[in-house]
Amino acid sequence: MSEYAIAADGLTKVFKTRGGLVTAVSELTLHVQPGETFGLIGPDGAGKTTATRVILGLLRRSGGHSSILGYDSMRDTYAIRERVGYIAQQFALPADLTVMENMQFFAHVQGVSPRQQKQRIPDLLAFAGLGEFTERLAGRLSGGMKKKLALACSLVHEPQVVLLDEPTLGVDPVSRREFWHLLGKLRAEKGLTILVCTPYMDEAERCNRVGLMVNGRFIAYDTPKAIKRQVNGRLLEFTPSDTPNTLALLQNPSRLGVDGILEVQTYGAMLHLFVDDPALRVPQLTAALSAQGITLDGLREIEPRMEEAFISLIRRQEEERVDGKRLSVVGTA
Amino acid sequence: MRKRQQRLFALVRKELTQMLRDRRTLGIIMAIPLIELFIFAYAVEMTVDHIPTAVVDMSQDDESRRLVEALVVSGFFDVDVYLNSEAELIHALDAGQVRAGFVIPPNFAEALQRGTAQVLVLVDGSDSFTVQSGYSAALSVTQAFATDLMLQKIDRLGQDVGGVPIESFTHVLYNPNMDDMVFIVPGLGAMLLQYMTINLTATVVVREREMGTIEQLLITPTRPLELMVGKMVPNILFSFLAMMIVTFTGIFWFDVPFRGNFWLYVWLTLLFIVSGLGMGLLMSTVAQTQKQVQQLSQLVAVLGLLLTGFIYPRPPMPVAIQAVGGLIPLTYFVRIVRGIFTKGVGLEFLWSDVTALLIYSAVIMTLAAVTFRKRLD
Numbered sequence: 006m007s008e009y010a011i012a013a014d015g016l017t018k019v020f021k022t023r024g025g026l027v028t029a030v031s032e033l034t035l036h037v038q039p040g041e042t043f044g045l046i047g048p049d050g051a052g053k054t055t056a057t058r059v060i061l062g063l064l065r066r067s068g069g070h071s072s073i074l075g076y077d078s079m080r081d082t083y084a085i086r087e088r089v090g091y092i093a094q095q096f097a098l099p100a101d102l103t104v105m106e107n108m109q110f111f112a113h114v115q116g117v118s119p120r121q122q123k124q125r126i127p128d129l130l131a132f133a134g135l136g137e138f139t140e141r142l143a144g145r146l147s148g149g150m151k152k153k154l155a156l157a158c159s160l161v162h163e164p165q166v167v168l169l170d171e172p173t174l175g176v177d178p179v180s181r182r183e184f185w186h187l188l189g190k191l192r193a194e195k196g197l198t199i200l201v202c203t204p205y206m207d208e209a210e211r212c213n214r215v216g217l218m219v220n221g222r223f224i225a226y227d228t229p230k231a232i233k234r235q236v237n238g239r240l241l242e243f244t245p246s247d248t249p250n251t252l253a254l255l256q257n258p259s260r261l262g263v264d265g266i267l268e269v270q271t272y273g274a275m276l277h278l279f280v281d282d283p284a285l286r287v288p289q290l291t292a293a294l295s296a297q298g299i300t301l302d303g304l305r306e307i308e309p310r311m312e313e314a315f316i317s318l319i320r321r322q323e324e325e326r327v328d329g330k331r332l333s334v335v336g337t338a
Numbered sequence: 339m340r341k342r343q344q345r346l347f348a349l350v351r352k353e354l355t356q357m358l359r360d361r362r363t364l365g366i367i368m369a370i371p372l373i374e375l376f377i378f379a380y381a382v383e384m385t386v387d388h389i390p391t392a393v394v395d396m397s398q399d400d401e402s403r404r405l406v407e408a409l410v411v412s413g414f415f416d417v418d419v420y421l422n423s424e425a426e427l428i429h430a431l432d433a434g435q436v437r438a439g440f441v442i443p444p445n446f447a448e449a450l451q452r453g454t455a456q457v458l459v460l461v462d463g464s465d466s467f468t469v470q471s472g473y474s475a476a477l478s479v480t481q482a483f484a485t486d487l488m489l490q491k492i493d494r495l496g497q498d499v500g501g502v503p504i505e506s507f508t509h510v511l512y513n514p515n516m517d518d519m520v521f522i523v524p525g526l527g528a529m530l531l532q533y534m535t536i537n538l539t540a541t542v543v544v545r546e547r548e549m550g551t552i553e554q555l556l557i558t559p560t561r562p563l564e565l566m567v568g569k570m571v572p573n574i575l576f577s578f579l580a581m582m583i584v585t586f587t588g589i590f591w592f593d594v595p596f597r598g599n600f601w602l603y604v605w606l607t608l609l610f611i612v613s614g615l616g617m618g619l620l621m622s623t624v625a626q627t628q629k630q631v632q633q634l635s636q637l638v639a640v641l642g643l644l645l646t647g648f649i650y651p652r653p654p655m656p657v658a659i660q661a662v663g664g665l666i667p668l669t670y671f672v673r674i675v676r677g678i679f680t681k682g683v684g685l686e687f688l689w690s691d692v693t694a695l696l697i698y699s700a701v702i703m704t705l706a707a708v709t710f711r712k713r714l715d
Contacts, residue, residue, distance in 0.1 A: 063553065063556060063557065086558055086559045093553040097549070097551050099352065102359075106352075110352050111558065113345065114345050114348050114560050116341035116559065
């Protein structure tokens, strides 16, 4: 057990609400190796935050087991808290303290000696790009800077493991990239184990392994590459001249008379279409659609990304749940 | 141990920094007790005198005029309206023009001689303080008037009865001039202090929860008890400062005498503050938002005003109501503070209330510590 940095076995959390029992996390099993970056991904309400809180010992578990660095989440709560960094989902540092006061406060609370603080705090602030803002109130920082300050504060006691709950929520793309750059540095230089909850698929691609969580349980648990391979078919991208009509036709491929159409997803003005064999299907498709007076612009085959894989897997899961069979793979049989 | 001290110190410093940074709130917190003290001091009068009064004098003779003069001289009645009938008088009372009225029937002087004179006194019953003061003042003024007449009569008959058979001498201890401030200031300070401690503590805890910062604190090695103490220390400091400001303003500005042992007063004030903080912590486990805190502390403030003996005496209250008052630490502290401040007595007389307050603080702190959780659920 203890060779894992973070471990959960059959972890379950049930909330008692007025409407009855709600299972937020159900039989979750995950093992994170030291130095690994693990992504807990999934839509809002999937149970990512609850799972993280239970693993940290912030919430009582209802069943199963969980530990960090071999310390049991419930029994060895304080041993965990001395060795782990955490960023809660909402920006949760005192807004009426300055950047420096926040750093010093968390350093003291974590028992970092004043001598160590003198060295570590400026280093961390420089690392987070906050060196010039030490006197600014935390509440007056931009969204990205707040997250970086939270990261710096969570690292002040040099934890071996950090758990980040949607650390880039509400942060602009540039700051998000910077934030992940910092995480990458930590992983490379300090061998930090990172568990990150995120709804962003581009962030999921940066993880060594991900668990795709829906309704409290994993529907996929592997490397991003392997997960993308789970998706059936190959992916085409194009912009149709009439998107609503095209979408309606592709969702009901028998009307179009083209076989091998597996799944269609919208992507802005573009459509993403999974087909079994592009070389065979592209000419058929172009012909069938032009018969309907629709032209396709910029048609090309692309590598499926986590986003497409994610949507496809969730859709498949839901359809299985509703009908008990795979509707999305009609045509491959 | 060293780390525990370091954590505690950091928590206290954090709370202090946050409190001092919010200057406006701090200013309001510190100014409110003083403002309320001055309002109470200058606006609130427990005994009502100079009651606006109307007289219906149907006799218009020497004796009736002498009675009216006696009413005015007493200082309780300001006779500035003369009316012609009882109906007019009731109208004036209805209109709120006057608060009391005297109806002197015709032939008052003659009736006096016969010993059958009557005077009708009407008092505005919609205001309880006016009723109390007006009723007893009217009674004592007319009684004195009658006694006086009786003595004159006996005197004229040439008999020597050597004055009234019984004369009572009332000596009001501790507050000989019956100065309302002596009565109000010590209790008022205590009441304001209670409101402040409960409110401050509940607010800082609930605010932390509302802003979500509690989660980030709980994930550190900080123990719940340390969190609790960290929040209490600055509150003790500020509450104590406010109490001293009120006390010294009372002593030096309003000339309220302080007769007891000042250090005893200080120590028991601190004990009282702790009991209030405990109540605040307990309240923060019930209230989830700052708004709810405000509502709840209003309730405690009103109960404090009515049930603790600060203004209204407790003994006449039903036992069940007295028991409710007993749940509020102010009940014990009002007696303690009046004992030390006004009567100048020490622990030998106050021990039962002090013991009650000690037990109270211990119980409520234990309760608060137990309910102050280290997890989120």
